Amino acid sequence: xxxxxTVFGLLILAFGLFVxxxxxxxxxxxxxxxxxxxxxxxxxxxxxxxxxxxFCPVAxxxxxxxxxxxxxxxxxxxxxxRHSKGDTVLIYVHPQMPKKFYFVDEGTGPDLKGVAISAVGxxxxxxxxxxxxxx
Numbered sequence: 001x002x003x004x005x006t007v008f009g010l011l012i013l014a015f016g017l018f019v020x021x022x023x024x025x026x027x028x029x030x031x032x033x034x035x036x037x038x039x040x041x042x043x044x045x046x047x048x049x050x051x052x053x054x055f056c057p058v059a060x061x062x063x064x065x066x067x068x069x070x071x072x073x074x075x076x077x078x079x080x081x082r083h084s085k086g087d088t089v090l091i092y093v094h095p096q097m098p099k100k101f102y103f104v105d106e107g108t109g110p111d112l113k114g115v116a117i118s119a120v121g122x123x124x125x126x127x128x129x130x131x132x133x134x135x
Contacts, residue, residue, distance in 0.1 A: 001131055002128045002129070002130075002131030002132035002133075002134075002135060003128065003132065004128070005124050005125070005127045005128030005131060006124075006125050006128030006129060006132065007128070008124050008128075009121045009122065009123070009124030009125030009126070009127070009128055010121065010125055011121070012117060012118075012120055012121030012124060013117075013118050013121030013122055013125060014121070015117055015121070016114045016115065016116070016117030016118030016119070016120070016121055017114065017118055018114075019111050019113060019114030019117060020111050020114035020115065020118070021114075022111075022114075023102075023111040023114065026092075026094050026097070026102070027092055027094075027102065029094060029095065029096075030092035030093055030094045030095075030102070031092070031093055031094075031095065032090055032091070032092060032104060033061045033062075033063070033090070033091060033093055034061065034088060034089075034090060034091075035059035035060060035061035035070070035088070035089055035090075035091045035101070036059060036060050036061075036086065036087070036088050036089075037057055037058070037059050037083050037084065037085050037086060037087045037089060038058050038059060038060045038069065038085065039057075039058050039085055040055045040056060040057055040058065040085070041055065041056040041058060041071060041075075042054070042055055042056075043056075043075060052077065054075035054076065054077060055075060055076050055077075055078065056071050056072050056074070056075045056076070057071070057072045057076075057083060057103075058070070058071055058072075059072075059089065059091055059101060061091065061093065063093075063098065068098050068099065069099070070091070070093060070098065070099045070100060070101045071099065071100060071101070072100075072101060072102070072103070073100050073101065073102055082103075082105065083103070089103060089104070089105075090103075090104040090105075091103055091104060092104060
């Protein structure tokens with residue numbers, strides 16, 4: 001049991017670190033551009049007995065004389081209070097993924113979901129090591 005927890009924890013930890021690395025890699029070569037929030041995509045998500053609506057900001061920016069519409073990299077539980085339709089904002093756009101963006105005011109630190117996943121993995125590893133030490 002201890003070895004299973006340790007291996008599972010190591011895999012989860014590695015996945016969390018990968019999520020953090022992926023964000024860092026996307027932002028490394030990203031360009032900062034001015035964009036206008038043009039609206040919000042909506043999708044319904046069902047979990048057990050609750051159906052919730054998630055929102056994804058859509059922004060439009062200009063590159064080489066072309067207007068490009070891009071979606072935020074993730075959906076939110078509510079429409080962002082920081083940004084409204086028609087707002088002009090600064091966004092990060094990676095040249096190879098021009099239809100996805102990050103808000104500049106999100107910061108360039110590690111991905112919080114990646115950090116949380118890594119912490120769970122580390123906790124499983126510690127439980128596995130403790131179980132191995134006890135047996």
